[in-house]
Amino acid sequence: SAVISQKPSRDICQRGTSLTIQCQVDSQVTMMFWYRQQPGQSLTLIATANQGSEATYESGFVIDKFPISRPNLTFSTLTVSNMSPEDSSIYLCSVETGDTLTYGYTFGSGTRLTVV
Amino acid sequence: KQEVTQIPAALSVPEGENLVLNCSFTDSAIYNLQWFRQDPGKGLTSLLLIQSSQREQTSGRLNASLDKSSGRSTLYIAASQPGDSATYLCAVNQAGTALIFGKGTTLSVSS
Numbered sequence: 694s695a696v697i698s699q700k701p702s703r704d705i706c707q708r709g710t711s712l713t714i715q716c717q718v719d720s721q722v723t724m725m726f727w728y729r730q731q732p733g734q735s736l737t738l739i740a741t742a743n744q745g746s747e748a749t750y751e752s753g754f755v756i757d758k759f760p761i762s763r764p765n766l767t768f769s770t771l772t773v774s775n776m777s778p779e780d781s782s783i784y785l786c787s788v789e790t791g792d793t794l795t796y797g798y799t800f801g802s803g804t805r806l807t808v809v
Numbered sequence: 810k811q812e813v814t815q816i817p818a819a820l821s822v823p824e825g826e827n828l829v830l831n832c833s834f835t836d837s838a839i840y841n842l843q844w845f846r847q848d849p850g851k852g853l854t855s856l857l858l859i860q861s862s863q864r865e866q867t868s869g870r871l872n873a874s875l876d877k878s879s880g881r882s883t884l885y886i887a888a889s890q891p892g893d894s895a896t897y898l899c900a901v902n903q904a905g906t907a908l909i910f911g912k913g914t915t916l917s918v919s920s
Contacts, residue, residue, distance in 0.1 A: 759885075803852040
C-alpha cells in the first residue's frame with residue numbers, strides 16, 4: 694500500500710496568517726483527499742484533488758480559504774488561509790492505495806494546527 | 810447523502826473482556842467499509858477493510874463483519890488489552906469517492 698509523508702506534523706500560528714501543509718506519496722495516485730478533524734470530532738472531507746484539474750470542494754469549504762495544489766501524481770498541498778482560532782484542527786491527507794478494492798485508503802500522519 | 814453512525818460513543822472495559830463496536834450507514838450502495846484506529850493526537854491506522862461482496866474480515870484479535878443490506882458493520886475485539894485503548898473509526902465509500910466517517914467509539918481498557 695502507499696506511504697504518505699505529511700509535513701509539518703504540528704504548528705502554532707498567529708491569527709490572520711496562512712499555513713501550507715504538504716503531502717508526498719511514494720507512488721503515483723489519481724486522487725488525493727484532504728480532511729479536517731476538529732477537536733473531539735470525526736473526520737470531515739474538505740476537498741478531492743485530482744492532478745491537472747481544480748480541486749472539488751465539499752459544502753462549507755471554499756477555495757479562497759483552503760486553496761489546494763496538485764502539481765503531479767505524487768504531491769499535493771493544502772493551505773489554510775487567513776487563519777482564526779476556529780481553524781485549530783488536525784488536517785489529514787489521504788489517498789487510495791494501488792488497489793482500492795484490496796487495500797482501501799491510506800492516511801498521512803496528520804498536521805495538528807493551533808491558531809492563537 | 811451517506812451518513813455513518815457509531816455506537817457507543819465511548820466504552821470502558823476491564824482487560825480481558827471481549828467487546829463489540831457498532832457501525833451503521835444509511836446508503837447500502839457502498840464499495841468498501843474500512844475500520845481505523847486513531848490514537849490521541851495521531852493519524853489513522855487501517856485495521857480491516859471489507860469489500861462490499863464480503864461478509865467479514867479477520868486480523869489477529871479483530872473481526873469485522875458486514876451486513877450490507879441492513880447497513881451495519883460490527884468490529885469484534887477479543888481479549889481486550891490496555892494497548893487497545895484508542896478511538897475506533899468506521900468509514901464507507903462508493904467507488905472512486907472519498908471515505909465518509911462516523912464519529913468514532915473511544916475505547917478505554919483498564920488493567
